[in-house]
Amino acid sequence: GDAAACNIVVEIEDFGGGKKVTLSGEVVNDEIRQAFMKELEVRVPDMKSEDFRLELAGPVRQVFSFPARVGQFEPMVFAQDLSLAITHEGDVHELATGRLVNRMALPDQQLFSIAISPDGKTLATGHLDGGIVIWEMPLGRNPKTLAPFANSNYSQRIAALAFTSDSKSLVSINTHRGEVVLWDLASGRGRTIGAHTAQDEPHQLGDTYILAVSPDGKLIASGNADQYFITVWDVAARAKKMELGQKELRPEAMAWSHNGKLLAVARNVGDRRGVSVYDMASGKSRLFSREQDDNIPAVAFSPDDRLLAVEYHDQGVGLWDVSAAKEWMSLDSSRVSSGTALMFSPDNAVLATSCQYTRPQSFRLWDVSKH
Numbered sequence: 231g232d233a234a235a236c237n238i239v240v241e242i243e244d245f246g247g248g249k250k251v252t253l254s255g256e257v258v259n260d261e262i263r264q265a266f267m268k269e270l271e272v273r274v275p276d277m278k279s280e281d282f283r284l285e286l287a288g289p290v291r292q293v294f295s296f297p298a299r300v301g302q303f304e305p306m307v308f309a310q311d312l313s314l315a316i317t318h319e320g321d322v323h324e325l326a327t328g329r330l331v332n333r334m335a336l337p338d339q340q341l342f343s344i345a346i347s348p349d350g351k352t353l354a355t356g357h358l359d360g361g362i363v364i365w366e367m368p369l370g371r372n373p374k375t376l377a378p379f380a381n382s383n384y385s386q387r388i389a390a391l392a393f394t395s396d397s398k399s400l401v402s403i404n405t406h407r408g409e410v411v412l413w414d415l416a417s418g419r420g421r422t423i424g425a426h427t428a429q430d431e432p433h434q435l436g437d438t439y440i441l442a443v444s445p446d447g448k449l450i451a452s453g454n455a456d457q458y459f460i461t462v463w464d465v466a467a468r469a470k471k472m473e474l475g476q477k478e479l480r481p482e483a484m485a486w487s488h489n490g491k492l493l494a495v496a497r498n499v500g501d502r503r504g505v506s507v508y509d510m511a512s513g514k515s516r517l518f519s520r521e522q523d524d525n526i527p528a529v530a531f532s533p534d535d536r537l538l539a540v541e542y543h544d545q546g547v548g549l550w551d552v553s554a555a556k557e558w559m560s561l562d563s564s565r566v567s568s569g570t571a572l573m574f575s576p577d578n579a580v581l582a583t584s585c586q587y588t589r590p591q592s593f594r595l596w597d598v599s600k601h
Contacts, residue, residue, distance in 0.1 A: 235262055235266070238253075238266070239252075239253075240252070240253055240270065241253075242274060247276075248276050249274050249275070249276050251270060251274060253266065253267075253270065290549075290559060290561055290596050290597060290598060291596065291597040292565075292594060292595070292596055292597075293580060293595040293596060293597050294326075294328070294594070294595045295328075295592050295593070295594040295595070296323070296327075296328025296592060296593060297328075297590040297591065297592050298315065298317055298321065298323055298328075298584075298591060298592055298593050299317055299319055299321060299591060300317055300318070300569060300571075300584045300585065300586055300591050300592070300593065301318055301586055302527070302543075302567075302568050302569060302570070302586040302587070303527065303570065304317075304318035304341075304570065305318050305341060305342065305343050305344040305570065306318055306344065306569065306570055306571040306584050307344050307345060307346050307353075307571055308325070308346075308571055308572075308573035308582050309325075309346050309350045309367075310346070310348050310350065310573070310576070311350060311575075311576055312325050312573060312575045312576075312580065312582055312595075313325055313326070313350060313368070314331075314346070314350070314367070314368055315571065315582070315584075315593050316334075316344065316346065316353060316370070318341055318344070319333070319336070319341075320333055320334030320335070320336040320341070320370065321333050321334075322334065322367075322368070322369060322370050323593065325582065325593070325595070328593075331368070331369060332369045332370050332371070334365065334370035334371075334373075335373070336355065337357060337361065337363065337379070339357040339358045339359045339361060339379055340357060340358040341355055341356075341357060341358075342356050342357055342358050342387050342388055342389065343355070343356035343388050343389060343390050343391045343402075344356070344391065345391035345392055345393055345400070346367065346393070347367075347393045347397035348393060348395055348396075348397050349397040350367055350368065351366070351367055351397065352364060352365070352366070352367060352393070352397060352415065353365040353366075353367050353370055354376070354391050354393070354400050355391075356387070356388025356389070356390070356391050356402060357379065357387070357388060358387045359379040359380045359386065359387065360377060360378070360379060360380040360386030360387060360388060360404060360406075361375060361377055361378060361379035361380075361388070362375070362376040362377035362388055362391070362400075362402060362413070363375055363376065364376050364400075364415065376400070376413055376415075376418060376420075377402070377413075377420065386404050386405070386406050387404060387405045387437060388402050388403070388404055389403050389404060389405050389408075389437055389438065389439035389440075389441075390402070390403050390439050390440055390441035390452075391441065392441045392442060392443045392450075393443070394443055394447040395443070395445050395446070395447060396447065397415075398414070398415055398416065399412055399413060399414055399415060399447070400412075400413040400415060401413070401423075401441060401443055401450055402420075402441075403439045403441050403452055404439075405437040405439065407425040407426060407427045407428075407429070408425055408426030408427060408439055408452065408454055409422055409424075409425045409426075410422065410423045410424050410425065410441075410450055410452050410463060411423065412450075412465065421468070422468070423450060423463045423465060423468050424461070424463050424468065424469065424470055426439075426452070426454055426457070426461065438454065438455035438456075438482075439452060439453065439454050439455075440452065440453050440455075440481055440482070440483060440484045441484070442484045442485060442486045442493065443486070444486055444490050444510075445486060445488060445489070445490045446490055447465065448464070448465055448466065449462055449463065449464065449465065449471065449510075450462070450463040450465060451463075451474075451484060451486070451493055453479065453481035453484065453495070454481075455480055455481065455482060455498065456480070457479075457480070457481075458475065458478060458479050458480055458499075459473045459474060459475050459479055460473065460474040460475055460479060460481055460484070460493070460495055460508075461473055462474060472513065474493070474495070474508050474513060474515070475495065475497075475506055475508075475515065478497070478499060478506070479495060479497050479498075479499065479506065480497060480498040480499050481495050481496065481497065481498070482496040482497070482498050482525060482526055482527065483495075483496040483526055483527055483528050483529050483541075484496070484529070485529045485530055485531055485538075486531075487531045487535045487552075488531060488533055488534075488535050489535055490510070491509065491510055491511065491535075492507055492508065492509060492510065492531070492535070492552070493507070493508045493510055494506070494507045494508075494518075494529045494531065494538055495507075495508065496526035496527075496528075496529055496540070497526075498525060498526075502517070502519045502520070502521070502522065502523060503519070503523040503524070503525065503526060504517050504518055504519025504520070504523050504526075505517070505518040505519070505526065505529055505538065505540055505550075506518075507538070507552070507555070516555050517555075518538065518540065518550050518555055518557075520545075520548070520557070523542065523545070524542040524543040524544050524545045525542070525543040526540055526541060526542055526543070527541055527543060527568060527569070527570050528540075528541040528569070528570050528571065528572040529541070529572070530572040530573055530574060531552070531574075532574045532578045532598075533574055533575075533576055533577075533578055534578050535552060536551070536552055536553070536578070537549055537550065537551065537552060537574070537578070537598070538550040538552050539572055539574065539581055541568060541569065541570075541572050541583070542563075542568070543568045544563055544568065545560075545562075545563055546560055546561045546562040546563045546564075546565065546566050546567075547560065547561040547566050547572075547581070547583060548560045549561075549581075549598060559598070561583075561596065563587075566583050566585055566588075566594060566596075567585045567586055567587030567588050568585075568586060568587065569583060569584030569585055569586050570584065571583070571584035571593075572584075574598075578598075578599070579597065579598065579599035580595050580596065580597060580598065580599075581595070581596045581598045582594070582595050582596075583595075583596065
C-alpha cells in the first residue's frame with residue numbers, strides 16, 4: 231500500500247551520561263510516529279523519553295503543478311484566495327487548473343514590481359520608469375495609469391507595491407530617495423508618507439526596496455537592502471514611528487502577520503541570515519535560523535499565523551512553527567526551487583510556490599494541512 235514513512239534519519243550521541251537522540255523525517259500519522267519512538271527506546275540503551283528531540287510530520291504532498299514562465303528574481307504574485315497566479319510577463323493563470331486565461335498587454339517599460347488587492351479585483355504593476363498601472367482582474371484588462379511614466383528617469387523605478395487590507399489604497403516605494411506614497415484608488419491621488427533619504431542628502435542606495443502594510447492599514451514598514459534596519463511609518467501622522475533591527479538586518483523580504491502583531495524580515499547578514507520576527511508591541515525579535523542559511527527571496531505567514539514559510543535561494547522551503555520558533559518541515563531544493571511568489575490558502579491547508587529551476591518551470595501547490 232502507501233508508504234508509511236520515508237526519509238527517516240536517526241542521530242545518536244553521548245550526552246550527559248545518557249544518549250541524545252535526534253529523530254527526523256516524514257510519517258503519515260501519529261500511530262506511526264509513536265511506533266518509531268517505541269522502537270528507538272528498545273534499540274538504544276540508556277535512553278529516556280526526555281532525550282527525544284522529535285521532529286516528525288506528515289509528508290508534504292504535491293497537490294498540483296503546471297508549467298509557467300517564471301523567473302527567480304522576477305516579480306510574480308498569487309491572489310490571496312489562490313484563485314490566480316500572475317507572472318512577470320503578464321500571464322494570468324487559473325491556479326485550480328493551470329489554464330492560461332489571459333496574457334496582459336504590459337507597457338514597453340520593464341515590469342519591476344507587482345501586487346494584487348486582497349479582494350482580488352485589482353492588480354497593480356510598477357515599472358522601470360516610475361509608472362504605476364492598475365488592471366481589472368481576474369483577466370487583467372482595462373489598464374489605467376495611476377502614476378505617469380518618467381521616460382528615461384530610471385531612478386524613479388517602482389521598487390515595491392502593496393495594497394491595504396480594504397483594497398481601497400495602494401502603497402508604493404520608488405528608488406528615488408525611497409519615497410513611500412499612499413495612493414487612493416478611487417480618486418487616483420497620492421500622498422507621500424515619508425522617504426528613506428532627505429531631498430538634499432547624497433545617497434547611493436540600491437534599488438532593492440521592500441514594503442509591507444499592517445492589516446489595519448495604520449502602519450507601513452519599508453526597507454532597503456543596503457541599510458541595516460526597517461523603517462515603520464505612521465500613516466495618519468505621515469511620519470516615522472520607529473526603526474527595527476539596528477545594525478542586524480539588510481532586509482531582503484518581509485511579511486506582516488495577519489493579526490498585525492508580528493513582522494517577519496529576511497536578513498542578508500553573515501552566515502546565519504535567517505528571519506527576524508519582531509513583536510510589534512515590544513520591538514523585540516526572535517531569529518528563525520538554520521546553522522547556515524542561504525539568501526531568502528520570500529516569506530509568508532499562514533492565515534492563522536501559526537506557520538511561517540521561508541523560501542531559500544538554494545535550500546528549498548522551510549516551514550517554521552511560529553510559537554516555538556522551530557522548523558518542523560522543509561521542502562528540499564530538488565522538490566521546489568527558488569522563486570519570489572509564496573502564499574498559503576485561506577484554510578491554511580495549501581502552500582503555493584513558484585519554481586524557476588524545475589523542469590518545466592512551474593507553479594506548484596503543496597499539502598501542508600498536517601503539522
